[in-house]
Amino acid sequence: MLRYDITTNDWVIFAPARSQRPHELRRTPEPVPPPAGRCPFCPGNEDLTPSEIRAIRNGEQWSVRVIPNRFPALRIEEDVRRIYDGRLFGAMGGCGAHEVIIESPEHDRVLADQPVAHIESLLQVLRDRHVDLMRDRRFQTIVLFKNHGPAAGTSLSHPHWQLIATPVVPHTLRLRYAIATQYFDQFGTCLYCDVLGEELAARTRVVDENDAFAAIVPYASRTPFETWIMPKAMATSFSRLEASRFGPLAEILRRMLRKLRSGLENPDFNITIKSAARGDEDEEYFLWYMRIVPRVSMTAGFELGSGMWINTVLPEDAAAYLREAAS
Amino acid sequence: MLRYDITTNDWVIFAPARSQRPHELRRTPEPVPPPAGRCPFCPGNEDLTPSEIRAIRNGEQWSVRVIPNRFPALRIEEDVRRIYDGRLFGAMGGCGAHEVIIESPEHDRVLADQPVAHIESLLQVLRDRHVDLMRDRRFQTIVLFKNHGPAAGTSLSHPHWQLIATPVVPHTLRLRYAIATQYFDQFGTCLYCDVLGEELAARTRVVDENDAFAAIVPYASRTPFETWIMPKAMATSFSRLEASRFGPLAEILRRMLRKLRSGLENPDFNITIKSAARGDEDEEYFLWYMRIVPRVSMTAGFELGSGMWINTVLPEDAAAYLREAAS
Numbered sequence: 001m002l003r004y005d006i007t008t009n010d011w012v013i014f015a016p017a018r019s020q021r022p023h024e025l026r027r028t029p030e031p032v033p034p035p036a037g038r039c040p041f042c043p044g045n046e047d048l049t050p051s052e053i054r055a056i057r058n059g060e061q062w063s064v065r066v067i068p069n070r071f072p073a074l075r076i077e078e079d080v081r082r083i084y085d086g087r088l089f090g091a092m093g094g095c096g097a098h099e100v101i102i103e104s105p106e107h108d109r110v111l112a113d114q115p116v117a118h119i120e121s122l123l124q125v126l127r128d129r130h131v132d133l134m135r136d137r138r139f140q141t142i143v144l145f146k147n148h149g150p151a152a153g154t155s156l157s158h159p160h161w162q163l164i165a166t167p168v169v170p171h172t173l174r175l176r177y178a179i180a181t182q183y184f185d186q187f188g189t190c191l192y193c194d195v196l197g198e199e200l201a202a203r204t205r206v207v208d209e210n211d212a213f214a215a216i217v218p219y220a221s222r223t224p225f226e227t228w229i230m231p232k233a234m235a236t237s238f239s240r241l242e243a244s245r246f247g248p249l250a251e252i253l254r255r256m257l258r259k260l261r262s263g264l265e266n267p268d269f270n271i272t273i274k275s276a277a278r279g280d281e282d283e284e285y286f287l288w289y290m291r292i293v294p295r296v297s298m299t300a301g302f303e304l305g306s307g308m309w310i311n312t313v314l315p316e317d318a319a320a321y322l323r324e325a326a327s
Numbered sequence: 328m329l330r331y332d333i334t335t336n337d338w339v340i341f342a343p344a345r346s347q348r349p350h351e352l353r354r355t356p357e358p359v360p361p362p363a364g365r366c367p368f369c370p371g372n373e374d375l376t377p378s379e380i381r382a383i384r385n386g387e388q389w390s391v392r393v394i395p396n397r398f399p400a401l402r403i404e405e406d407v408r409r410i411y412d413g414r415l416f417g418a419m420g421g422c423g424a425h426e427v428i429i430e431s432p433e434h435d436r437v438l439a440d441q442p443v444a445h446i447e448s449l450l451q452v453l454r455d456r457h458v459d460l461m462r463d464r465r466f467q468t469i470v471l472f473k474n475h476g477p478a479a480g481t482s483l484s485h486p487h488w489q490l491i492a493t494p495v496v497p498h499t500l501r502l503r504y505a506i507a508t509q510y511f512d513q514f515g516t517c518l519y520c521d522v523l524g525e526e527l528a529a530r531t532r533v534v535d536e537n538d539a540f541a542a543i544v545p546y547a548s549r550t551p552f553e554t555w556i557m558p559k560a561m562a563t564s565f566s567r568l569e570a571s572r573f574g575p576l577a578e579i580l581r582r583m584l585r586k587l588r589s590g591l592e593n594p595d596f597n598i599t600i601k602s603a604a605r606g607d608e609d610e611e612y613f614l615w616y617m618r619i620v621p622r623v624s625m626t627a628g629f630e631l632g633s634g635m636w637i638n639t640v641l642p643e644d645a646a647a648y649l650r651e652a653a654s
Contacts, residue, residue: 005547006510007503007518012547013637016644073629073637087514088525089546143635145628153627164629172634175502176334183333187414191334198415219416220332220339272632293631300480301472302400302491304620305599307499308470310340310400317343 002168004082004090011168013094015073041065041158043105053099054129056121063118064125065102072098073164080138080167097133097165101125107158110148112257119250122161123241126273129163130239134278139165141173141277144238149268151295161271169277177277177286184285192287195219196230205319208255208327212248215256217315217322224297224313225264225322227256229290237281238273238288253290255327260294263325267294329495331409331417338495340421342400368392368485370432380426381456383448390445391452392429399425400491407465407494424460424492428452434485437475439584446577449488450568453600456490457566461605466492468500468604471565476595478622488598496604504604504613511612519614522546523557532646535582535654539575542583544642544649551624551640552591552649554583556617564608565600565615580617582654587621590652594621 002011040048043061054066074096084090103111103122111119130142146161147154183191199205199216207227208215215229229252235241241249260267275288303309329338367375370388377397382389401423411417430438430449438446457469473488474481510518526532526543534554535542542556556579562568568576587594602615630636 003547005545005549006522007506008499009502009506010547010549011635012549013635014641015637015639016641086525088522141633143629143633145632147627153625162628164633166633166635170633170635172335175336179334179336195333195415198413218332220330220337222332222337222339270628270631272628274632291631298480299626300474301489301597301599302470304597304618305472305601306468306470306491306493306497308338308340308493308497310342312342314341314343 001094002092006088006090008171010171011092013073015071015094039107039156039158041100041102041156041160042107049100054125056125061105063104064122066125066129067100067102069098069100069162072096074098074166076136092167095138095167097136097139097163099129099163101129101161101163103159103161110159110257111146112254112261114254116247116250116254119254120246123246123249124243126161126163127238127241127246130237130275133163133165134239136165137278138167139278140169141166142239142275144273144275146271148270149295151268152270173274173277177280180285190234190285190287192230192289193234196232196287204316207259207319207322208252210248210252212245213252215252217319219315221315221318222309222311223293224311225260225294225318227260227292227322229253229256229292230287231289234284235288236276236283236286238275240281241288249290256292256322258327259322259325260292262327263322264294264296267296269294328421329419333415333417335498337498338419340400342398342421366434366483366485368427368429368483368487369434376427381452383452388432390431391449393452393456394427394429396425396427396489399423401425401493403463419494422465422494424463424466424490426456426490428456428488428490430486430488437486437584438473439581439588441581443574443577443581446581447573450573450576451570453488453490454565454568454573457564457602460490460492461566463492464605465494466605467496468493469566469602471600471602473598475597476622478595479597500601500604504607507612517561517612517614519557519616520561523559523614531643534586534646534649535579537575537579539572540579542579544646546642548642548645549636549638550620551638552587552621552645554587554619554649556580556583556619557614558616561611562615563603563610563613565602567608568615576617583619583649585654586649586652587619589654590649591621591623594623596621 001014004011038045050068050070052067055062056064074094076097078093078095080092080095082090082092126144133139133142143164180191200214205217206214212232213229215227217227270293272291276286328341331338365372377395379394381393383391401421403424405420405422407419407422409417409419453471460466460469470491507518527541532544533541539559540556542554544554597620599618603613
């Protein structure tokens with residue numbers, strides 16, 4: 001079920017089946033930890049997971065595998081109709097999709113240590129799932145993310161990504177889009193492209209780049225060492241990522257993860273892919289990007305109370321530090 | 328320094344003096360932990376803190392004490408003028424105030440175990456600091472909060488609150504205010520008062536109440552067991568809290584904290600006080616409230632990527648559970 005927060009215009013997902021007792025609570029929909037001794041993501045244990053959605057195979061062995069989350073936050077079977085109890089309390093069914101993308105058969109090899117070619121395969125699977133799920137017109141956005149380590153919210157160490165297809169456009173995405181649209185109306189250019197252009201000219205916050213992508217620490221980044229990998233060519237939706245870009249993206253992502261690991265003492269981290277909502281995929285004033293957030297700090301009362309953030313590391317310093325870090 | 332995020336319209340506070348090395352990073356401005364063996368908040372160690380701003384005393388001994396944060400996120404001496412480098416990169420001085428309110432002289436007594444009369448004194452100090460700092464017309468909002476326990480972002484166990492006066496109105500507050508204003512224009516009533524009225528009629532999400540306040544688990548709460556303590560009489564700013572309300576607020580706050588402790592196995596938690604910005608303190612379409620967030624779950628990639636939340640406990644279930652919990 002989703003409920004509408006009339007004070008913020010956000011929809012909140014309720015997935016009460018995921019926990020029973022207070023000390024077992026988890027806010028984030030994570031795949032459930034393995035039964036003793038058997039990792040459900042390892043080859044040979046495929047019987048522990050729901051039926052496969054997609055896989056890349058070399059002969060018998062899979063190299064990337066997509067399965068449904070066993071305890072999904074949203075399900076394809078639910079209804080998207082809104083039901084209002086008076087004008088204050090709106091709800092709808094928990095319609096959507098929730099998939100797990102197993103990065104590789106190797107339980108102990110993290111993404112930073114995968115060959116570039118393997119990361120290319122992974123990116124292709126992520127993009128293809130994005131494209132495929134958007135064929136269901138009830139889904140408004142595709143949220144692709146990776147939780148690495150307990151501080152980033154994962155309990156399963158076998159490397160994996162997750163995908164959640166949402167039946168509503170998140171309000172924060174609508175707001176960002178409105179800001180970019182207003183900017184386009186005022187200046188006639190894409191806000192994100194302009195930001196990237198200025199960053200590439202100034203170079204103080206650029207960590208890395210290749211022909212197709214640049215990795216920057218944003219000017220007003222909310223958390224220390226937060227990094228955005230942005231495409232140099234206009235593209236609002238990750239679903240439009242061309243096959244020729246898998247290589248450059250895999251390469252820069254791998255280097256950034258290695259820099260974060262060596263520079264920040266192997267931090268836990270999240271990766272998210274920001275992408276346009278349904279219908280906006282081919283506009284000229286938005287840009288998809290990959291956001292990497294190392295979990296080196298915490299949110300507390302000030303952030304909860306104000307919605308503002310305090311960052312203890314200047315982006316220029318973070319970028320200079322990461323530029324020097326071994327990749 | 329503050330920087331403007333042109334993609335979200337948020338100001339981000341940069342406080343780089345607070346940490347040097349990556350593993351020492353903390354996002355949240357917390358008072359610095361004590362030098363070995365001496366708690367700077369305990370009586371007798373007053374020399375370890377900057378000069379006192381305010382205290383309530385019974386004879387020689389203080390019972391509540393307000394001091395500046397030694398490593399403030401914002402400082403009164405800074406400038407509020409905006410400086411733009413082109414149209415994309417806006418900054419301003421880190422102007423504001425950052426205070427610590429020591430709850431009591433007792434190092435080991437948590438708020439839930441203080442007598443109601445003592446909590447009344449604390450609330451009076453919080454309100455008075457709010458009122459006093461708003462006399463500085465550069466400050467736009469007062470953010471009052473408490474971090475309890477490491478998972479809530481504190482490293483100092485001696486019970487305390489913090490106050491940050493911000494030189495800008497947080498964008499999320501502007502958005503909430505715009506939503507409430509639109510609601511007022513459409514329906515002629517206060518959105519928050521209407522919500523509270525419906526909750527008090529339905530009773531399914533009410534945890535506790537007295538003549539002046541009600542504690543509810545919001546209909547679309549983002550996190551499990553999140554609780555709002557809302558005033559029953561219209562009041563948009565915590566600074567307007569009348570002395571006659573200190574008692575009822577202290578009483579319901581104490582009961583809620585005891586319920587959370589007994590029901591949720593003594594969780595870490597944050598408390599924040601949501602209050603109107605400068606100039607909006609006497610409008611008829613907003614309501615201040617106290618929000619208590621037990622840290623029983625985590626944010627991860629989905630929340631970072633979408634801005635949406637997944638809650639694993641239905642508010643009705645949370646409210647029923649907390650109603651039964653011992654206070």
